[in-house]
Amino acid sequence: MPLDNTESQTRKFKVIGTRPIRPDGIDKVTGRARFGADAVAPGMLIGRVLRSPHAHARIKSIDYSKAMKLAGVKAVVTKDDFPDKTDGDAALYDVLYNVMAREKALYEGHAVAAVAATSAAIAKQALKLIKVDYEVLPHVTDVDEAMKPNAPVLHSKIFTDGVEPKPKKASNVVRRYEFGHGDVDAGFKRADIVIERHFRTEATHQGYIEPHACLANVGPDGQGELWVCTQGHFMVRDTCARLLGMDITKLRVTASEIGGGFGGKTTVFIEPVALALSRKANRPVKVVMSREEVFKATGPTSSSSIDVKIGCTKDGRIVAGDATLRYQGGAFPGSPVEFGAMTAFAQYDLENVRAVGYDVVANRPKQAAYRAPGAPMANFAVESVIEEMAHKVGMEPIDFRIKNAAREGTHSSYGPVYGPIGLLATLQKAREHPHFRAPLGKNQGRGMACGFWFNFGGQSCVTLNVGVDGTVGLVTGSPDIGGSRASMCLMAAEELGIPYDKVRSVVADTGSLGYNDVTDGSRTTFATGMACILAARDAIKKLCARAAQIWGIPEDAVVWENGHARPAGANAGNFEPMSLKEIAAQAPSTGGPIAGHHEYSADGAGVSFATHICDSEVDPETGFTKILRYTVLQDAGKAIHPSYVEGQFQGGAVQGIGWALNEEYIYGKDGRLQNAGFLDYRIPVCSDLPMIDTVILEIPNPGHPYGVRGVGETSIVPPLAAVANSVSAAVGVRMTETPISPPKLLKALESLGGMKKAAE
Amino acid sequence: MSAVTVNAKINGDPVEFVCEPDETLLDVLRNRLGMTGAKEGCSTGDCGACSVTIDGRLTCSCLVLGAEVEGLNIGTIEGMANGEKLHPLQKKFLEHAALQCGVCTPGFLVAAKSLLDHNPKPTETEVRFALAGNLCRCTGYDKIVRAVMDAAAEMRRA
Numbered sequence: 019m020p021l022d023n024t025e026s027q028t029r030k031f032k033v034i035g036t037r038p039i040r041p042d043g044i045d046k047v048t049g050r051a052r053f054g055a056d057a058v059a060p061g062m063l064i065g066r067v068l069r070s071p072h073a074h075a076r077i078k079s080i081d082y083s084k085a086m087k088l089a090g091v092k093a094v095v096t097k098d099d100f101p102d103k104t105d106g107d108a109a110l111y112d113v114l115y116n117v118m119a120r121e122k123a124l125y126e127g128h129a130v131a132a133v134a135a136t137s138a139a140i141a142k143q144a145l146k147l148i149k150v151d152y153e154v155l156p157h158v159t160d161v162d163e164a165m166k167p168n169a170p171v172l173h174s175k176i177f178t179d180g181v182e183p184k185p186k187k188a189s190n191v192v193r194r195y196e197f198g199h200g201d202v203d204a205g206f207k208r209a210d211i212v213i214e215r216h217f218r219t220e221a222t223h224q225g226y227i228e229p230h231a232c233l234a235n236v237g238p239d240g241q242g243e244l245w246v247c248t249q250g251h252f253m254v255r256d257t258c259a260r261l262l263g264m265d266i267t268k269l270r271v272t273a274s275e276i277g278g279g280f281g282g283k284t285t286v287f288i289e290p291v292a293l294a295l296s297r298k299a300n301r302p303v304k305v306v307m308s309r310e311e312v313f314k315a316t317g318p319t320s321s322s323s324i325d326v327k328i329g330c331t332k333d334g335r336i337v338a339g340d341a342t343l344r345y346q347g348g349a350f351p352g353s354p355v356e357f358g359a360m361t362a363f364a365q366y367d368l369e370n371v372r373a374v375g376y377d378v379v380a381n382r383p384k385q386a387a388y389r390a391p392g393a394p395m396a397n398f399a400v401e402s403v404i405e406e407m408a409h410k411v412g413m414e415p416i417d418f419r420i421k422n423a424a425r426e427g428t429h430s431s432y433g434p435v436y437g438p439i440g441l442l443a444t445l446q447k448a449r450e451h452p453h454f455r456a457p458l459g460k461n462q463g464r465g466m467a468c469g470f471w472f473n474f475g476g477q478s479c480v481t482l483n484v485g486v487d488g489t490v491g492l493v494t495g496s497p498d499i500g501g502s503r504a505s506m507c508l509m510a511a512e513e514l515g516i517p518y519d520k521v522r523s524v525v526a527d528t529g530s531l532g533y534n535d536v537t538d539g540s541r542t543t544f545a546t547g548m549a550c551i552l553a554a555r556d557a558i559k560k561l562c563a564r565a566a567q568i569w570g571i572p573e574d575a576v577v578w579e580n581g582h583a584r585p586a587g588a589n590a591g592n593f594e595p596m597s598l599k600e601i602a603a604q605a606p607s608t609g610g611p612i613a614g615h616h617e618y619s620a621d622g623a624g625v626s627f628a629t630h631i632c633d634s635e636v637d638p639e640t641g642f643t644k645i646l647r648y649t650v651l652q653d654a655g656k657a658i659h660p661s662y663v664e665g666q667f668q669g670g671a672v673q674g675i676g677w678a679l680n681e682e683y684i685y686g687k688d689g690r691l692q693n694a695g696f697l698d699y700r701i702p703v704c705s706d707l708p709m710i711d712t713v714i715l716e717i718p719n720p721g722h723p724y725g726v727r728g729v730g731e732t733s734i735v736p737p738l739a740a741v742a743n744s745v746s747a748a749v750g751v752r753m754t755e756t757p758i759s760p761p762k763l764l765k766a767l768e769s770l771g772g773m774k775k776a777a778e
Numbered sequence: 779m780s781a782v783t784v785n786a787k788i789n790g791d792p793v794e795f796v797c798e799p800d801e802t803l804l805d806v807l808r809n810r811l812g813m814t815g816a817k818e819g820c821s822t823g824d825c826g827a828c829s830v831t832i833d834g835r836l837t838c839s840c841l842v843l844g845a846e847v848e849g850l851n852i853g854t855i856e857g858m859a860n861g862e863k864l865h866p867l868q869k870k871f872l873e874h875a876a877l878q879c880g881v882c883t884p885g886f887l888v889a890a891k892s893l894l895d896h897n898p899k900p901t902e903t904e905v906r907f908a909l910a911g912n913l914c915r916c917t918g919y920d921k922i923v924r925a926v927m928d929a930a931a932e933m934r935r936a
Binding site: 037039040042043044046047048049050051052053055056139224225226227228229275276277278279280306308309499500501659661662664665668669670671672673695696697701702703704705706707709710 | 883903909917923
């Protein structure tokens with residue numbers, strides 16, 4: 019169905035852009051909301067997972083006979099309970115291997131067996147009775163080390179793709195990617211100034227507060243149910259069914275309320291294990307991860323090693339940009355380096371640009387998506403060099419960025435030509451913002467950065483049921499992580515012309531609705547939201563048809579206005595308009611229930627840009643950095659519920675601040691994670707932060723009837739560089755590695771002091 | 779180890795439960811009493827999602843044993859609203875959109891109420907430090923701090 023692309027600019031909205039209370043609000047503030055670990059079932063067993071203590075080891079044998087003899091133990095599963103049914107699908111095989119280790123354990127925390135017992139205490143005791151005979155192998159956790167020719171090789175089947183000739187020797191380098199256009203070498207020849215720097219970022223975890231949890235119930239007839247906290251229960255259903263050889267529609271998956279995901283709950287970990295245990299025990303089995311398991315065995319993001327080289331003329335025009343990115347994605351292929359390479363220079367209008375990416379495996383947990391996967395690291399590297407270059411050219415960094423910013427018509431660094439985009443708008447608004455002129459004190463600095471994210475559309479299926487009392491039930495299949503049910507209700511209410519509180523939105527289970535993609539890629543308000551709009555339009559057609567039937571006039575002689583069917587054309591004025599409530603009341607006698615539907619794969623997701631400004635103060639005695647002020651300016655296309663748009667801006671910024679300053683996976687020489695808890699893996703706390711100011715810009719996305727762009731991910735892209743640039747401005751040291759932790763910064767300050775002394 | 783019988787009060791109501799000597803108060807609340815408003819985010823006292831009050835004192839229920847609360851009064855999120863009337867903090871959290879996923883929200887509300895019980899007029903800094911034991915990964919805390927300040931102001935007016 020073609021969309022009216024001019025509508026978003028001319029339409030006067032009634033409820034879109036207001037800030038009503040979310041439909042699940044009361045449940046969330048009273049403790050009634052049911053999350054993953056809150057479910058119980060009659061006769062339920064507790065499942066626990068045995069995990070490898072080694073970073074890399076061959077599993078010679080597993081003996082669980084003693085565990086099975088323990089009273090209360092009802093089932094044990096190992097790799098033998100997960101025969102390979104992946105039928106040549108390499109990515110699915112990796113999921114299978116990650117769910118339960120096969121010939122080798124590939125990282126500390128890799129699942130090797132699991133137990134279901136009548137209590138958690140018995141399950142825990144049973145794990146100790148399982149004897150695993152390991153042959154410990156040499157390991158590698160660092161990305162640069164993993165790429166060396168003599169590094170321990172994780173998989174004998176990886177021969178680097180994307181290079182000519184294809185290597186004959188297996189290595190940890192999965193694939194080489196390249197993006198760009200123009201002639202980079204020729205561009206650098208024209209440059210008056212060239213800056214080249216090396217950067218490193220450490221792996222960070224999504225850090226959702228709710229650990230993974232699920233409750234599986236499978237019978238011997240192959241039918242089953244699964245209750246699970248996930249970003250995509252249809253994905254969970256399809257993946258688990260394929261891994262376990264079940265019929266997809268015989269497994270009904272219900273998404274619980276989800277306690278954060280940020281990309282980390284877009285795959286399966288314990289779900290197939292719980293189902294396998296349940297099938298074997300023929301009892302419901304609940305599995306809940308501990309926080310330590312979340313850190314060690316679910317997906318953090320990649321660590322990275324990046325080289326960036328940028329050249330510009332002395333009047334401040336960038337003539338060439340070149341980057342090489344190396345991301346380790348844990349023990350399996352699929353680090354987000356491709357997205358890193360695509361997004362690295364996406365915010366600039368460049369004649370000559372190249373970004374090369376290497377996907378690398380290492381003995382760490384399989385990475386999972388983390389909010390704009392792959393982009394923050396690349397952005398940190400590029401935006402750090404951009405800031406430095408602006409200073410070298412003698413321009414204000416914001417003016418340098420404006421001069422080189424991507425705009426409508428720019429051939430993007432990753433291929434497409436941009437339509438209407440909001441980068442310049444965010445930069446111009448940033449320059450006018452009072453934050454930009456606020457005075458700074460001693461040891462304080464201001465930095466900025468611009469960031470980009472693609473956003474995604476994808477498959478959505480929505481049903482809109484009109485109740486006989488004129489209220490509307492909206493049925494979607496997109497788990498609501500951050501208030502999206504409120505946005506869905508707003509869009510349906512806007513279309514139907516009824517009040518927000520007459521629409522109730524639920525996230526349906528997989529048996530009740532067609533397939534919906536995972537809530538990821540900032541897609542839900544865009545794609546599922548548009549499906550809500552189109553389902554409402556479908557319902558309106560049917561409501562108009564009922565009115566036509568009641569009035570005895572042709573269907574096309576009825577229009578929908580302000581929540582009412584109204585006769586139009588020759589019949590205009592002949593009948594009193596009928597409200598949705600009046601038509602609904604007559605539904606039983608005019609043809610039965612009235613429902614609208616829409617199912618599709620949405621195209622036209624609009625890219626989103628942001629500019630962030632950060633002020634920080636560094637304590638030169640301790641190397642501690644305090645964020646003093648932070649402003650996010652981002653293009654939302656159209657803010658459906660502005661409070662939750664602001665919330666996405668603020669939450670992403672603060673995750674980025676944590677990445678920049680504190681958060682990191684710390685590995686010992688033994689390849690074991692040394693900080694698998696919230697005490698030592700320190701995410702930002704309330705007292706670390708100032709208020710996070712937000713400015714919502716609305717440059718409509720032509721691909722959505724209201725102009726919506728995804729907003730969830732772009733906000734984590736610029737903070738690493740914005741923070742690093744502010745620290746650099748505060749102390750005169752360019753920090754090229756995250757986290758910019760106090761010991762690291764102190765060391766840099768000391769070497770700077772040493773250099774200053776030597777110069778005196 | 780043999781199970782222990784404990785008599786305590788939860789949100790003012792008498793309750794008797796049996797638990798293992800090594801069982802945390804959080805597990806007792808969630809698994810034995812069906813009160814799942816307190817959440818387990820870490821089980822090490824770092825995230826605050828399991829916050830309750832014990833005789834008015836803010837506590838991580840994952841760090842207390844069920845057997846320790848004999849004779850004490852436990853306050854949980856389930857006791858915060860008065861019938862259909864929400865506590866001002868609950869109301870302000872909704873109005874300010876101070877939650878996204880909402881899993882940390884019960885802990886934040888219990889901790890914020892504990893703060894306001896002791897300090898009806900906190901500064902922003904006081905709010906930030908009082909809530910520093912509660913982790914939220916979604917909001918960046920901005921709207922939470924605003925909601926607590928606003929609720930405090932409303933409670934002072936009442």
